[in-house]
Each structure stands twice: as structure tokens, then as C-alpha cells.
Amino acid sequence: MKLILVRHSQAMEASEWSEKVELRPLSKTGIYRAIMFARALEKRYFHSFEYILSSEYTRAVQTSEILIKYLKPNHFLILDVLNPGNSTVELIKFLKKIPDTERYILAVGHHPYLEEFLQLVTDKPKESFYFKKPSMCELIIDPEKEKGKIVSFYNYDDIQQSICPIKKSEPFKVKIEELELS
Structure with a gap:
């Protein structure tokens, strides 16, 4: 099974958030980084995802929703087994239930859960x-x-260095080449 573990993007600072920690959303920087990250993953893996799995926490779901726009998986599931504090063995049990696929499964979770799973x-x-x-x-x-x-x-x-999205200067090169050909 081809599995990609992803840590959610940057959330609002805890000091700026007065509600439950589970509901803390992505910051503006986190949204931007998630988009850049999704574009880089799309470039590297194209649309080769069977599942995107997410923890129930808002910041993980928001990261997943951005990834979905670019990676176009066949299925999206929100799972409590990916929530912080849960046993990583439960994720293994869930993965055993997934039918064999040649496509990727991507799971969006949290620190230290992802490190514990690895x-x-x-x-x-x-x-x-x-x-x-x-x-x-x-x-x-x-x-x-x-x-x-x-x-x-x-x-x-x-990712910014190795599989970064199209650089801002590339469209200008195209325009210059078009002018030279005319």
C-alpha cells in the first residue's frame, strides 16, 4: 500500500483562539502554505489518489479540503482514529480494511501522532x-x-526547493519567446 502522511498546515495561534482546540482553524499563512503544498503534490503525484483521510480537527479538515481541490481523490473520509491522542494501532486496523489499490492513500494528521505512527x-x-x-x-x-x-x-x-510550483517568472519567458517568434 502506498501511503502518504501529511501534517496539517499552520493553524491560528492558540493565544488568539478562545474556543475548543479541536475547532482551531488554519491561519492565513496556513491556507497559503496548504495551497502551495497541494500544488507541489499535484505536480509530483498528479491525480493518483484513491483516498484522502483526515482527522476530525478543523485545521486537518481544512488542509484536506485544499488538498482535495488539487489532488482529486476518489474518496474523502474524516476519521477519529487520526485525532491526537488516539492509538496509531487503530489507523493500522483501518488501513487493513481498505481494498488493495495501486493509487495512493493520503492521511492528514497531527504531531506527535504521525511520528508515533512512523x-x-x-x-x-x-x-x-x-x-x-x-x-x-x-x-x-x-x-x-x-x-x-x-x-x-x-x-x-x-518542497519549495525540490518540487516547487511554477515560478512567477516563467510566464514572462513565454511572452518574450512569443514576441521573438512573431
Whole structure:
């Protein structure tokens, strides 16, 4: 199974939010970063997603909704098993129920849950991983054996350099080339 774990984008500061922590939404910066992140993932993976799974927390759902616009998965599910504080074993149990697919499954969650999940399936200490907001880890996982292998790991800053969206200067190059051809 091809699984991509994504940490949600930047939320509003806790000091600026007076309601339940579960309802804290993305900040303006978080929305921008989620869009840039989604565009980069679209460029890298195109529309090869079967499922996007999200925790129930508002910031994860909002990140997922932005990803959905670009990645166009066949299914979107909001799952309590991805909420902070839940057992990562429950995610394994859920993944075992998903029919085999050649397409990717993407799960949007939180710190430290994602690091704990990677520790479970890779046997590496969770301190080996740090998910910035947003970031992703692609892995090949065998849910039956509860084991996986990391294929790639990108934090937001890495994505800007390695799979960044179209640069602002490129349209100007096209216009110049068109003028030269005329």
C-alpha cells in the first residue's frame, strides 16, 4: 500500500483562539502554505489518489479540503482514529480494511501522532522524524505485517526547493519567446 502522511498546515495561534482546540482553524499563512503544498503534490503525484483521510480537527479538515481541490481523490473520509491522542494501532486496523489499490492513500494528521505512527511501522525512534506544518512522508506499508518503508520525506521548506510550483517568472519567458517568434 502506498501511503502518504501529511501534517496539517499552520493553524491560528492558540493565544488568539478562545474556543475548543479541536475547532482551531488554519491561519492565513496556513491556507497559503496548504495551497502551495497541494500544488507541489499535484505536480509530483498528479491525480493518483484513491483516498484522502483526515482527522476530525478543523485545521486537518481544512488542509484536506485544499488538498482535495488539487489532488482529486476518489474518496474523502474524516476519521477519529487520526485525532491526537488516539492509538496509531487503530489507523493500522483501518488501513487493513481498505481494498488493495495501486493509487495512493493520503492521511492528514497531527504531531506527535504521525511520528508515533512512523515509529510503529518503521521501528525507528519517533525523534527521528519531525513534521513541520505542512509536511509529508511517503511510505510503502504492509498493514497486515504492520511494517513500512519510507520512500521520501519532505517538509514545507524542502518542497519549495525540490518540487516547487511554477515560478512567477516563467510566464514572462513565454511572452518574450512569443514576441521573438512573431
